[in-house]
Amino acid sequence: MATDPKALIEELLRKALQEKAPQSADTPIVIERPKQTGHGDFSSNVALQAAKTAKMKPRDLALALQESIAAQVSASAALSDAIEKPEIAGPGFINFKLKAGTKTAVIRRILEEGALFGSAREGQGQKVQVEFVSANPTGPLHVGHGRQAALGDAIAALLESQGYAVTREFYYNDSGAQIEKLALSVQARARGIHPGAPGWPEEGYAGEYIEEIAQEYLTQKGEVGDLDAIRRFAVASLRAEQDVDLKAFGVRFDVYYLESSLYAEGKVDQVVKTWAAHGKTYEKDGALWLRTTDYGDDKDRVVRKSDGTYTYFVPDVAYHVTKWQRGFRKVTNVQGTDHHSTVTRVRVGLQALDLGIPVGYPDYVLHSLVKVMRGGAEVKISKRAGSYVTVRDLIDWVGRDAVRFFLVSRKADSEFVFDIDLALEKSEENPVYYVQYAHARVCSVFAQAGGMPKSPASANLDLLRSEREMGLAARLAEYPDVLAEATRELAPHAVAFYLRELAGEFHSYYNAERILVEDEALRAARLALCAAVRQTLANGLSLVGVSAPEKM
RNA sequence: GCGCCCGUAGCUCAGCGGAUUAGAGUAUUGGCCUCCGAAGCCAAGGGUCGUGGGUUCGAAUCCCGCCGGGCGCGCCA
Numbered sequence: 001m002a003t004d005p006k007a008l009i010e011e012l013l014r015k016a017l018q019e020k021a022p023q024s025a026d027t028p029i030v031i032e033r034p035k036q037t038g039h040g041d042f043s044s045n046v047a048l049q050a051a052k053t054a055k056m057k058p059r060d061l062a063l064a065l066q067e068s069i070a071a072q073v074s075a076s077a078a079l080s081d082a083i084e085k086p087e088i089a090g091p092g093f094i095n096f097k098l099k100a101g102t103k104t105a106v107i108r109r110i111l112e113e114g115a116l117f118g119s120a121r122e123g124q125g126q127k128v129q130v131e132f133v134s135a136n137p138t139g140p141l142h143v144g145h146g147r148q149a150a151l152g153d154a155i156a157a158l159l160e161s162q163g164y165a166v167t168r169e170f171y172y173n174d175s176g177a178q179i180e181k182l183a184l185s186v187q188a189r190a191r192g193i194h195p196g197a198p199g200w201p202e203e204g205y206a207g208e209y210i211e212e213i214a215q216e217y218l219t220q221k222g223e224v225g226d227l228d229a230i231r232r233f234a235v236a237s238l239r240a241e242q243d244v245d246l247k248a249f250g251v252r253f254d255v256y257y258l259e260s261s262l263y264a265e266g267k268v269d270q271v272v273k274t275w276a277a278h279g280k281t282y283e284k285d286g287a288l289w290l291r292t293t294d295y296g297d298d299k300d301r302v303v304r305k306s307d308g309t310y311t312y313f314v315p316d317v318a319y320h321v322t323k324w325q326r327g328f329r330k331v332t333n334v335q336g337t338d339h340h341s342t343v344t345r346v347r348v349g350l351q352a353l354d355l356g357i358p359v360g361y362p363d364y365v366l367h368s369l370v371k372v373m374r375g376g377a378e379v380k381i382s383k384r385a386g387s388y389v390t391v392r393d394l395i396d397w398v399g400r401d402a403v404r405f406f407l408v409s410r411k412a413d414s415e416f417v418f419d420i421d422l423a424l425e426k427s428e429e430n431p432v433y434y435v436q437y438a439h440a441r442v443c444s445v446f447a448q449a450g451g452m453p454k455s456p457a458s459a460n461l462d463l464l465r466s467e468r469e470m471g472l473a474a475r476l477a478e479y480p481d482v483l484a485e486a487t488r489e490l491a492p493h494a495v496a497f498y499l500r501e502l503a504g505e506f507h508s509y510y511n512a513e514r515i516l517v518e519d520e521a522l523r524a525a526r527l528a529l530c531a532a533v534r535q536t537l538a539n540g541l542s543l544v545g546v547s548a549p550e551k552m
Numbered sequence: 553g554c555g556c557c558c559g560u561a562g563c564u565c566a567g568c569g570g571a572u573u574a575g576a577g578u579a580u581u582g583g584c585c586u587c588c589g590a591a592g593c594c595a596a597g598g599g600u601c602g603u604g605g606g607u608u609c610g611a612a613u614c615c616c617g618c619c620g621g622g623c624g625c626g627c628c629a
Contacts, residue, residue: 030569034572035572036572036573039572045571048570058609090571091571092572093572095572176629177628178629286627287627288627298625301627303627311627316629336623337623338623338624339623339629340557340624341555341624368557368622369623410564410566411565413558414565415557417563419563422563422564436591440589494566497576500577507593510593511590511592511593
């Protein structure tokens with residue numbers, strides 16, 4: 001018998017459909033977990049979907065399917081032990097209820113699989129790459145980078161959970177106009193010129209960190225006239241600072257890819273040559289244009305300016321070629337929505353190379369901007385950076401766990417209001433602590449019981465019978481599905497929501513039932529359930545980069 | 553003007569490859585610690601799902617218009 005109840009139910013429905021309405025046999029079977037407990041553990045609307053092709057009223061078809069399933073169930077002792085006969089409800093839903101033993105089986109599975117519970121093999125053997133943050137070394141990381149870091153790292157972890165071999169990558173521009181401005185700004189500061197004063201570079205960087213870098217450069221006996229040395233110093237110093245912040249945020253990268261290397265290795269030239277060789281470019285007004293309109297863009301784009309330098313998206317395309325050549329068939333880029341115009345260009349640029357790269361390559365997860373609120377007003381100023389709030393500010397204000405949980409709990413495309421007061425002053429009501437508290441609570445029960453249960457998996461789980469215990473078991477069983485779905489959608493916020501619900505059900509259970517009861521067998525069974533809850537909370541928290549404390 | 557995204561309870565947000573009575577948190581109000589951690593639990597009130605049409609037996613969910621907000625629309629990156 002299949003160990004996964006969902007697969008089992010799908011099988012039953014498939015057979016019933018073949019028997020009762022063969023002409024509708026290829027109707028996709030959707031099985032969901034109803035929100036209302038009265039609707040059983042699983043529910044399907046196939047009868048509603050198939051009614052048309054079957055030329056039957058939905059309810060009549062549902063009744064026929066029900067009859068067939070009931071027959072299948074009574075014919076098999078294993079099936080009879082696993083599930084109840086289905087019920088019909090509403091316009092023609094078929095609702096399934098699992099026997100208690102089927103539901104609690106997940107507890108044993110969790111205890112056996114431990115940290116691996118929730119993982120799957122969907123992506124086994126496939127190399128995927130997630131590119132995120134990719135901040136230029138021209139200033140400290142801002143809140144938007146924080147959102148990217150939280151999102152990207154969680155997406156990477158989700159992909160890992162499904163078996164993919166994931167590379168976390170950070171791409172940065174270490175040459176070009178922005179870096180030049182940075183160098184000039186530091187140089188100006190080193191000469192005592194303040195932002196806006198005569199001699200200050202056009203569109204220079206005005207943040208206080210520029211002054212700090214300038215002072216450091218000077219104390220290390222740097223030569224004010226040596227712009228090249230200043231550039232190297234400033235980039236190194238900002239890169240180091242970003243690394244410190246990322247480390248504090250609990251995010252690490254496998255690869256740092258330098259834009260300059262693309263030029264150095266001739267990869268940028270190669271891209272342009274290939275386009276030209278395929279007749280995808282033409283000269284106009286002293287510039288070189290790419291026929292992006294051939295691929296649905298609204299106008300052609302300049303790739304080489306009249307001054308001979310390339311526009312930004314040429315190295316971008318070259319960079320993505322390396323991703324493809326490095327064997328990443330699935331690539332996800334996490335960026336702000338302000339970059340959404342590059343999505344088309346990069347994809348089109350890749351298509352125009354005729355390398356056999358699929359049309360939708362790469363995937364993009366675009367997130368909208370983050371607004372930071374404090375005391376009912378928007379915070380725009382950071383002491384360090386001047387004009388924006390940094391990741392460091394957020395971590396200092398509310399702590400890493402709260403920042404990561406908050407930033408990952410909204411779907412990427414929703415505009416995000418990060419309320420410092422909510423995250424900090426009301427910390428006792430904060431969702432992060434709510435989830436962490438559930439974890440700590442289980443640990444504290446174990447402490448009371450004299451340590452972690454020795455062999456929780458050997459407990460007699462049939463003793464778990466209450467509504468709440470069944471509900472918790474069902475919730476636990478859902479976890480692998482949540483991860484699979486969240487991975488498919490590249491939407492880690494689903495994990496944060498799931499954790500909130502699981503924690504809530506546990507708190508509720510904890511208040512309603514005593515876990516450390518006299519009856520040893522029952523106590524062992526409840527401890528096993530608690531151990532499974534703890535494991536799942538820990539797995540989910542770890543996935544979104546939040547710690548699972550034993551005490552708080 | 554054009555393109556993409558968003559508009560769900562006072563506030564912050566889930567749900568949106570249609571389907572059984574729209575959900576959480578927070579805020580407000582009222583209960584629960586002689587008993588495993590009250591950073592918790594239980595309960596109440598609070599929503600014409602921006603708006604007007606359309607498709608459908610059935611729409612918060614799909615399609616179109618409008619209103620409101622965000623982001624793009626460079627030989628900037």
